[in-house]
Amino acid sequence: MNGGIAFDNSVSAEGKTVIVTGATSGIGKEAAWEFAQRGAKVFMACRDMTKCEEARREIVLGTNNKYVYCRPCDLASAASIQEFVARFKSEEPKVNILVNNAGVMESPQGVTREGFETQLGTNHFGHF
Template sequence: MCEGKFTKNTDETGKVFIVTGCNTGIGKETVLEIAKRGGTVYMACRDMNRCNEARDEIIKETNNQKIYSRELDLSSFDSIRNFAAGFKREQDKLHVLINNAGVSFCPRSLTKDGIELQFGVNHVGHFLLTHLLLDVLKKTAPSRIVVVSSALHAKGSINVNDLNSKKSYSKTGAYHQSKLANILFTRELAKRLEGTGVTVNSLHPGVVDTEIWRNLNGFTKAMTSPLRWAFFKTAKSGAQTSLYAALDPDLKNASGLYFSDCKAKKVSKAAKDDKMAKFVWAESEKWTGVGAS
């Protein structure tokens, strides 16, 4: 298995980061590495008990005291707004926002604001969070936004007539749609941010053995478990492309790209559909109530 690895030594002292969904898996490993490099990191998580435990472990390992745990439930617009407001009360800089959190393959349910959960958390919640933090990102420029997507975006399509999966629902279809939306959002936002000094890129972390698979049914889990050691990346390996997109000095001006194994890769034909990107953007604005950046 070919794995990219981010090996450059960078000093992140004085830089401020937000990483969503980071009490375990890729997110936790991403925070750990940034902490080792001296960065100030806000761990934005839904489960505060687990977030605090992860924070304590990271501080103990790195001796970096500037690691903070804050509550963020991406299935609640109120929670997202409260997090953003709280962050701005504490910090006037944000160098890197890493939209890492995600849910996958779950039975149909809704966010607190009535959006299908996978689309709501993976895309719409991060859409709102990003918009609420754009002012401080622009103020801090050069700054970066990193969007964790998936190679499974290539299997996705945007259901224009049933974006919220009201008429029919597929666990896998909804996940694929949300990951495609991540890339459409990235490409559209990159255009809107031209000239601001804020870049945005998306990535595929690899097939990683993390809790994102927790909603697979028992048979599927049983079938995949023996194969994990051979085909699945560890969380540490899965974090490498996030670190590359967030930290590599050579990417200072790169925007609107998609990475995998620490390299730029092509996206699916659907992910290049500018008209569809504008449609998803407009629908996301309606749901969240935010205006154009």
């Protein structure tokens, strides 16, 4: 078969809990949509809650999966990440799938609250 293994569009994610960072647009939004369409419970970890709610509404209406949630999480802030994790752990017993999608590119020169260069702090340290 040329091009590798054929994509299996019938795989279910029912019973799975998924976190997608940066789920308001692009690959993150598409990943959240795809997991929701396959029946997963999806937590959208996003910095901008207005954009998150807009994306969530589209996903819920488009997939008929009401188990899609917005949660604030700014990967440039250790405190925000810790708050996200604490809330998630109080709501769910485990995470099955984590999509580390969020990131910044060509950001203005600066540092995170913890003193890391913005791009390194967000794109690398924020996910850990």
